[in-house]
Every structure is written in C-alpha cells, then in structure tokens.
Amino acid sequence: MNAMKPLWTSSQLIAALGVEPDGGDGVAVTGISIDTRTLQAGDLFVALKDQRDGHEFVSTAFKAGAAAALVSTGYTRQPGDGVLFRVSDPLAALVALGRAARARLAPEARVIGVTGSAGKTGTKEMLRTCLSRLGATHASEKSYNNHWGVPLTLARMPEDTRFGVFEIGMNHAGEIRPLTKMVRPHAAIVTTVEAVHLEHFPSVAAIADAKGEIFEGLPQGGAAIIKFDNPHARRLRAIADILGTKPVTFGFDAAADVHASAFRASDDGSDMTINVRDKSYPVHLAMPGRHIAENALAVAAALDAIGVDVEMALAALADLAPPSGRGARSVLQLGGGEALLIDESYNANPASMKAALATLATVPRQKYGRRIAVLGDMLELGSDAPALHAGLKDAVDAAEVDLVFACGPHMQNLYDALPAAKKGGYSPASAMGDILASQLRPGDVVMIKASNGTRLGAVVERLKAQFGKQGAAA
Ligand SMILES: Nc1ncnc2c1ncn2[C@@H]1O[C@H](COP(=O)(O)OP(=O)(O)OP(=O)(O)O)[C@@H](O)[C@H]1O
Ligand SMILES: [Mg+2]
Structure with missing residues (x-):
C-alpha cells in the first residue's frame, strides 16, 4: 500500500498548536476529524463541544485508527489512547491549525x-x-x-x-x-x-x-x-x-x-x-x-x-448535475407512462421557493403537461412566517402550477389562499407519500420543496423507491 502524504507532519503540528505531544514523539496525520462516525485511519481527532462533548469519543477515535487527538488539558488519558495534544481550548487550537494551513x-x-x-x-x-x-x-x-x-x-x-x-x-x-x-x-x-x-x-x-x-x-x-x-x-x-x-x-x-x-x-x-x-x-x-x-x-x-x-x-x-435535495431530477415510471420528479427537499426559503417555482415553469408542457408543486414549511422565518408563506401565491400563479400539495402549519397559509381548483391536498409529511402515490399520473412534473426539517425528503425517497427507474434522470 502506498503511504499517504501527511496533511500535517509532526513538526508542523507542534509549531501550529504550540504544544508538544503527550504519549509519543513523532506523529504525522493524514486528515482531520471531529466525528468518529466518519473518522478515517490516520486522522487527528479534534474533541469539540457541540451537541455532545467530543471528549467522550476520544477512545472510540483511537479504536477507529486515529493517529492523534486534540483534547483539552483536563482530559484524563484512557487505556488505549495514543498521542494526545493537550490545549486549553480545542476549538481555538483548530482555528490555529486553520490559520497555519492558510499561511503555508x-x-x-x-x-x-x-x-x-x-x-x-x-x-x-x-x-x-x-x-x-x-x-x-x-x-x-x-x-x-x-x-x-x-x-x-x-x-x-x-x-x-x-x-x-x-x-x-x-x-x-x-x-x-x-x-x-x-x-x-x-x-x-x-x-x-x-x-x-x-x-x-x-x-x-x-x-x-x-x-x-x-x-x-x-x-x-x-x-x-x-x-x-x-x-x-x-x-x-x-x-x-x-x-x-x-x-x-x-x-x-x-x-x-x-x-x-x-x-x-x-x-x-x-x-x-x-x-x-x-x-x-x-x-x-x-x-x-x-x-x-x-x-x-x-x-x-x-x-x-x-x-x-x-x-x-x-x-x-x-x-455538473444538481445534487439530491437541491434540484436533482428523476423519472418516475407510473402505469402507462413517465412523470418527472424534481427533488428540492433539502432547503427552502422565500427566495429559493420562488426560484424553484420559476424553474418548474421551464419544464416544457409538451413533455410534462401537469405541473404539481408539493410545498412544505420554510423554517426559521420568525414572526413573518405566515405572510411569507401566503406570499408564495404570486410565484405559484406565475409558474402556472396546476396543483399544490401543502405540508406543515406555515404552508397552510398558502394553501388557504389558493383557489379550490389548485388544491391538491393538505397533510402532514408522513402521509404525503401515500397521497402522491395515488394522485400522480403519467405526464406530471412534480417539484417537492421545503426546509429539510419539514421531512419531505422521505416523501422523495418513498416515490423513488416505488416508481424510480434504475439510474434514469431527465
Ligand atoms: N441565487 C439564488 N437565489 C435564490 N435561491 C437560490 C439561489 N441559489 C440557490 N438557490 C436555492 O437555494 C436553496 C439552497 O441552496 P444552497 O444549499 O446552495 O444554499 P446555502 O446558502 O448553502 O444554504 P445553507 O444556508 O443551508 O447552507 C436551493 O434550493 C437552491 O436552488
Ligand atoms: Mg450551504
């Protein structure tokens, strides 16, 4: 096996972090990890405090092949731990390493x-x-x-x-x-x-x-x-x-x-x-x-x-094709023909909602005659949320969307503002997959968009699992 070129040599690490290693002298690392679930052998594991305290995972990191760990001075060495760099604040030390990377x-x-x-x-x-x-x-x-x-x-x-x-x-x-x-x-x-x-x-x-x-x-x-x-x-x-x-x-x-x-x-x-x-x-x-x-x-x-x-x-x-959740397209095989699925389920705010609706409107009618928008809540909008959701009506009209399915308490504001003919259904995300599976027809284009927390991604997966054509994209 080819030895990987180190990302940081031992002396570079010591210079950037300003501390000598504890528990060994030379140690080079080939990557940096803050999460043992994705850690690669040879990484420097940095124990950050976020939702959990990374210091709880130092032993796991070494078991997974970490070359060294960056921990706070108070950390007690555990059996099986390798080289430790002890600093007063691991996040500040990560910043120091980042600055050194930029400087070099x-x-x-x-x-x-x-x-x-x-x-x-x-x-x-x-x-x-x-x-x-x-x-x-x-x-x-x-x-x-x-x-x-x-x-x-x-x-x-x-x-x-x-x-x-x-x-x-x-x-x-x-x-x-x-x-x-x-x-x-x-x-x-x-x-x-x-x-x-x-x-x-x-x-x-x-x-x-x-x-x-x-x-x-x-x-x-x-x-x-x-x-x-x-x-x-x-x-x-x-x-x-x-x-x-x-x-x-x-x-x-x-x-x-x-x-x-x-x-x-x-x-x-x-x-x-x-x-x-x-x-x-x-x-x-x-x-x-x-x-x-x-x-x-x-x-x-x-x-x-x-x-x-x-x-x-x-x-x-x-x-460069659009990534999943951000506009990726796939073809659904419905009995008797195809529908086009546009997956925008990862992210939504008023600007990107309008942009996605405008993009939906560029799908040619000759190929996909019925335009469907499945819209879920846009999160983190504060007290303007109801008005910003209702305000999407102009964009829905401009895109000549035929049918809207809505999810989430905020999106009800838009749903209520729509004429009956455009109301496809209002339901929680958990039921939306079944509803769409029964409503979609060949010749539909269906765009699914919401903030990730609204969980319409699962609806996309459900439709792809049931109707997806292996490896196909439009
Ligand atoms: N210039 C733009 N104006 C409006 N919407 C956009 C624009 N560029 C991308 N979008 C849409 O915004 C959404 C989020 O895109 P992207 O993930 O690139 O944004 P981000 O700024 O990285 O978001 P985050 O804050 O979650 O990291 C996507 O639906 C994308 O299509
Ligand atoms: Mg981003």
Missing part, C-alpha cells in the same frame, strides 16, 4: 470565499468543479460554514492546494468577520441578500451589512463580488468601497460588470453567454434555473478576478 499556501495559490442568503453551497460546488479542471482544489464539505466548519475546512487543506473555496455562513451579525479573516480570500462572493433568518435581524439591510463582513478578509483591491439586481447592492458596494476592495457586480442586466446575454432555459439546464470585461463565453449549465445561472455569473466573476483561464473553467459547468 504558496503565494500563487488563490482562495475564494462565498456567503449569501441562498446559493452558498451551490456556488461553492460550481467553483470546486470549475477550478478542479485547472489545479489542486480544496473546498468546504457540505455546508461546513460556521465557527467550526470554516476552521475545520482550513485545517484540512493540503499544503499543495492551488485553489481553496470556502463557504462562510452566519446567523448573527459579527459571525462572518472572524471567519473571513481566517480564510483571507482573494475574491469574495455575496450570492444574494434575502429575508432569511430574519429572527436575529432588525431588517434585511442589517443582513446585507452582516454579509458584507466577508469583504473584510479581502486584501486591498480584492474582488468584492455583488449581485447587481438586489435592493441591497448599493449598500454592499459602499462597504466594499470603504474597505478599499474592488466591487464587481454580476447579473442579467447589461450594466452589471459580469453579465449574461442570450439566456435560454431548457429542460436539461440552460444556456447563456457570460460577458466578462471585453470577453464573451458561451456556457451550458447542466443545472436548470435562472437563479443557478445567476450564481454561475458570480463564479465567472470570481474566476476572472483570480486570473485563471475562465473559458476552460466554465466549461466544467456543462457536466
């Missing part, structure tokens, strides 16, 4: 930070896909974007990384600032500013300010990438200007610095020309949706800002 990158390496009210993960994954064509790329796992997710992603970054892509999120003002200062991006994207997580903010403008913190990690002249068509674009521009960074806008408007022309939605994605300064790139996106295309414009802006071959990088987007 080669000067020509380029780093991009992504925040926004929606589309962070999608945009991060597009950048990962694009940049992987050009060089060694390291990016956040899933939505690891918070006070431990960002330093963990940094600490996992190999020394020879050419491109780093970091998702940075927040629930409160002031949370992005320390994270962007760890990441020190060369280009930073704010995908969009929307009324999400409003319970911790007095206004959407205050959300814009909190997102704008990401620009504080940029160097002077670094690219501050801002959505042109957003009510808070000017606010973000002003923040970027004050910081001495360079605002770059993106959007469908020809006045945006990076803009789309000849946008055309199809049922297998979309096509457009992306115009960056004096260059134009024809691009095919395998992922449908105007909002996804808009994210791709932000990607193009970032690629241009870090000085890579934009055309070669963007070509990768033709092969």
Whole structure:
C-alpha cells in the first residue's frame, strides 16, 4: 500500500498548536476529524463541544485508527489512547491549525470565499468543479460554514492546494468577520441578500451589512463580488468601497460588470453567454434555473478576478448535475407512462421557493403537461412566517402550477389562499407519500420543496423507491 502524504507532519503540528505531544514523539496525520462516525485511519481527532462533548469519543477515535487527538488539558488519558495534544481550548487550537494551513499556501495559490442568503453551497460546488479542471482544489464539505466548519475546512487543506473555496455562513451579525479573516480570500462572493433568518435581524439591510463582513478578509483591491439586481447592492458596494476592495457586480442586466446575454432555459439546464470585461463565453449549465445561472455569473466573476483561464473553467459547468435535495431530477415510471420528479427537499426559503417555482415553469408542457408543486414549511422565518408563506401565491400563479400539495402549519397559509381548483391536498409529511402515490399520473412534473426539517425528503425517497427507474434522470 502506498503511504499517504501527511496533511500535517509532526513538526508542523507542534509549531501550529504550540504544544508538544503527550504519549509519543513523532506523529504525522493524514486528515482531520471531529466525528468518529466518519473518522478515517490516520486522522487527528479534534474533541469539540457541540451537541455532545467530543471528549467522550476520544477512545472510540483511537479504536477507529486515529493517529492523534486534540483534547483539552483536563482530559484524563484512557487505556488505549495514543498521542494526545493537550490545549486549553480545542476549538481555538483548530482555528490555529486553520490559520497555519492558510499561511503555508504558496503565494500563487488563490482562495475564494462565498456567503449569501441562498446559493452558498451551490456556488461553492460550481467553483470546486470549475477550478478542479485547472489545479489542486480544496473546498468546504457540505455546508461546513460556521465557527467550526470554516476552521475545520482550513485545517484540512493540503499544503499543495492551488485553489481553496470556502463557504462562510452566519446567523448573527459579527459571525462572518472572524471567519473571513481566517480564510483571507482573494475574491469574495455575496450570492444574494434575502429575508432569511430574519429572527436575529432588525431588517434585511442589517443582513446585507452582516454579509458584507466577508469583504473584510479581502486584501486591498480584492474582488468584492455583488449581485447587481438586489435592493441591497448599493449598500454592499459602499462597504466594499470603504474597505478599499474592488466591487464587481454580476447579473442579467447589461450594466452589471459580469453579465449574461442570450439566456435560454431548457429542460436539461440552460444556456447563456457570460460577458466578462471585453470577453464573451458561451456556457451550458447542466443545472436548470435562472437563479443557478445567476450564481454561475458570480463564479465567472470570481474566476476572472483570480486570473485563471475562465473559458476552460466554465466549461466544467456543462457536466455538473444538481445534487439530491437541491434540484436533482428523476423519472418516475407510473402505469402507462413517465412523470418527472424534481427533488428540492433539502432547503427552502422565500427566495429559493420562488426560484424553484420559476424553474418548474421551464419544464416544457409538451413533455410534462401537469405541473404539481408539493410545498412544505420554510423554517426559521420568525414572526413573518405566515405572510411569507401566503406570499408564495404570486410565484405559484406565475409558474402556472396546476396543483399544490401543502405540508406543515406555515404552508397552510398558502394553501388557504389558493383557489379550490389548485388544491391538491393538505397533510402532514408522513402521509404525503401515500397521497402522491395515488394522485400522480403519467405526464406530471412534480417539484417537492421545503426546509429539510419539514421531512419531505422521505416523501422523495418513498416515490423513488416505488416508481424510480434504475439510474434514469431527465
Ligand atoms: N441565487 C439564488 N437565489 C435564490 N435561491 C437560490 C439561489 N441559489 C440557490 N438557490 C436555492 O437555494 C436553496 C439552497 O441552496 P444552497 O444549499 O446552495 O444554499 P446555502 O446558502 O448553502 O444554504 P445553507 O444556508 O443551508 O447552507 C436551493 O434550493 C437552491 O436552488
Ligand atoms: Mg450551504
């Protein structure tokens, strides 16, 4: 077996953590883990306190093959424990390791930070896909974007990384600032500013300010990438200007610095020309949706800002299919014909609901004649929740949805506002699978969307298990 190149050598660990190991001298690690269920042999296990105290799992980590553990000074060595790094605060030590990882990158390496009210993960994954064509790329796992997710992603970054892509999120003002200062991006994207997580903010403008913190990690002249068509674009521009960074806008408007022309939605994605300064790139996106295309414009802006071959990088987007729960499509075999299932069950807020409904409307009627939306509660909207749910009616109408099935107490506000002809059914998520199984017909397109906590993912799985065609996708 090939020995793996260490992520951190013994001396690098000692230098970054500022402590000598207890219980052995040399120890190199090949990865970083905070969860023994996913730990790989050779990892450094970091005992963090979140829902549970990671110190309870140190023994399990060593049994699973951990090379070392990062624990607090008070931890009592257990039989079977290996090399321990004892620190006053393991989270702070993880941050130190993350900073060391950023500091050791080669000067020509380029780093991009992504925040926004929606589309962070999608945009991060597009950048990962694009940049992987050009060089060694390291990016956040899933939505690891918070006070431990960002330093963990940094600490996992190999020394020879050419491109780093970091998702940075927040629930409160002031949370992005320390994270962007760890990441020190060369280009930073704010995908969009929307009324999400409003319970911790007095206004959407205050959300814009909190997102704008990401620009504080940029160097002077670094690219501050801002959505042109957003009510808070000017606010973000002003923040970027004050910081001495360079605002770059993106959007469908020809006045945006990076803009789309000849946008055309199809049922297998979309096509457009992306115009960056004096260059134009024809691009095919395998992922449908105007909002996804808009994210791709932000990607193009970032690629241009870090000085890579934009055309070669963007070509990768033709092969990037939507992930499960975020727009993945599959064909259902119903007696006598096919229906198309669009799985948006992982995430929902007012902006992404509207975007998903608009995308549903791009599925051609000739192929799928009846449009069905199965909509569940959007969570974490605070006291505006009833109005924001009822307010989806315009988007349902605009998308010419034929039938709506609704789930959850908030979504009842929308359901009640619909005309009888559009009411498919209102029920808990647990019963929705049976209802849909009996109601779906060949020629339907059914889009299922809610916040993950509403549990419509199980409905998607149920439909795929009963009607799914092995390996098929539209
Ligand atoms: N620019 C956009 N505007 C509105 N909705 C979007 C946009 N980009 C993506 N979405 C939709 O928002 C939802 C969430 O996307 P994604 O997971 O990329 O967001 P996120 O910001 O990473 O979310 P989280 O805060 O949960 O990490 C998906 O349904 C996606 O299609
Ligand atoms: Mg995310």
